[in-house]
Amino acid sequence: MMDSIQPLIVSRHSKPLRHMVQGVRAFGAATAGLDRVSRKTSPATGDTDWGALLRRVADAQDSAAFAALFAHFGPRVKAYLMKSGADAASAEECAQDVMVTVWRKADQFNPARASAATWIFTIARNRRIDMLRRDKRPDPEDLPWGPEAEPDQEDALALQQETEQLTIALRDLPEAQRSMIERAYFNDLSHSEIADATGLPLGTIKSRIRLALERLRHSLN
Amino acid sequence: MTMITHHLSDQLLMAYSAGTLPEAFNLVVATHISLCDECRARMASFDAVGGALLEDAHAEMATDSLANVMARIKAADPVVKPNATARDTLLPTPLVDAIGGGLDKVQWRAVGGGVRQAILKTSDKATARLLHIPGGAAVPDHGHQGLELTLVLQGAFRDDDGHFARGDIEIASEEVEHTPIAEPGMDCICLAATDAPLKFRAILPRLAQPFLRI
Structure with a gap:
């Protein structure tokens, strides 16, 4: 009976984020020479372990830990909502909602599955869909989550490092590629709507996004 | 469990992650x-x-925001933690939620050739429906606007793009005209979503289309 329960694919020493660009063919010639020197040190997101602060909120209702999370993520969530088309007042209100949810769901945060920024992004995205009355977006079925499945320290560390690399790689993308990714995530636009908004051909947008994903994958190697 | 060989595209996964897909596609994804x-x-x-992009955004919060x-x-x-509910062995939770129960709650309608369908309630930007195809039967020849x-839940079908079994998803764009045929044996049940009405090549199904919403 247990055979039907599939383990989380993120296993020890795996590189979970590399799954991102499966299906994208190698653009060896197109990307050769474009690779920049990767910056392996200097964490992109500062030295704070946001996941540890979330754990303190979950375990001890630690207001000081929450205040630090709020100071960092509140303004980021608000900016995300404003870029998605909300006015400043409703973005403020919804960012506050998101931070209330962060407190209430802190015990569901699992550092082996997502970084704090990623987890908060998913909460903000769901709130944005409600706020802008966008199409409903059901989540996938939860993975079976038994008591033995405590977050694995090594998985959590590997994920944290990959998230750092990804954040740096995104900053290092050529502006033409980065802006396409940002529009796709923040401006609530489909590829063809991006085409309308920018006047660029659809094929150009698709290939820029594909190239961007290919570079992000390179950064994780 | 059989191996899934037909997967989601980067484009669909990215749009699902960004939260910009029509509801019917979100359901299939x-x-x-x-x-x-x-x-x-x-x-x-x-x-x-999305999380990495969030790191680089910033807008001042109101002064009394934290308070x-x-x-x-x-x-x-x-x-209050929700109680873990029993899982349906055939239908994953997002689909159970969309149907309002298991397969016994589906309101099937015959669409000819032994094929039955049930349209699920979603936003009108795209249509989601369940298809029930008897083993060995064909879904009428159609192209797409x-x-x-098309996601297989039970049984399997085959068309020009290959063999699709439980968990496999076929992504068919406008250019594709295909005739999926259910593999012999178990009836094939699929969840399908389209963002435009299908265009059938035969005259009769085309006339039937506005009435049957297929």
């Missing part, structure tokens, strides 16, 4: 990910792109 660990891991990567949030947290009802996603 969520249902596929529920069955596919590989696409679940890829989804996590696309969520991570407001703390007051709301203190005033809120205690968090838009994008069509």
Whole structure:
């Protein structure tokens, strides 16, 4: 009976984020020479372990830990909502909602599955869909989550490092590629709507996004 | 469990992660990910792109913002954890939620050739429906004006693009005209979504289309 329960694919020493660009063919010639020197040190997101602060909120209702999370993520969530088309007042209100949810769901945060920024992004995205009355977006079925499945320290560390690399790689993308990714995530636009908004051909947008994903994958190697 | 060989595209996963797909497509993507660990891991990567973008955004919060949030947290009802509900063996949770129950709750309608369908309630930007195709039977020959996603839940079908079994998803664009045929044996049940009406090549199904919404 247990055979039907599939383990989380993120296993020890795996590189979970590399799954991102499966299906994208190698653009060896197109990307050769474009690779920049990767910056392996200097964490992109500062030295704070946001996941540890979330754990303190979950375990001890630690207001000081929450205040630090709020100071960092509140303004980021608000900016995300404003870029998605909300006015400043409703973005403020919804960012506050998101931070209330962060407190209430802190015990569901699992550092082996997502970084704090990623987890908060998913909460903000769901709130944005409600706020802008966008199409409903059901989540996938939860993975079976038994008591033995405590977050694995090594998985959590590997994920944290990959998230750092990804954040740096995104900053290092050529502006033409980065802006396409940002529009796709923040401006609530489909590829063809991006085409309308920018006047660029659809094929150009698709290939820029594909190239961007290919570079992000390179950064994780 | 059989191996899933037909997966979601980067474009669909990215749009699902960004939250910009029509509801009917979101339902198909969520249902596929529920069955596919590989696409679940890829989804996590696309969520991570969203998290990395979030790191670089900034807008000042109101001065009383934290105080407001703390007051709301203190005033809120205690968090109640939902009880784990029994899982349907055939239908993943997102689909059970969309149907309002298991397969016994589906309101099937015959659409000819032994094929039955049930349209699920979603926003009108795209249509989601369940298809029930008897083993060995064909779905009428059709092309698409838009994008069509077909996810197998039970049984299997075959068309020009290959063999599709439980968990496999076929992504058919406008150019594709295909004739899926259910493999002999078990009846094939699929979840399909389209963002434009299908165009059938034969005259009769085309006339029937506005009435039957297929």
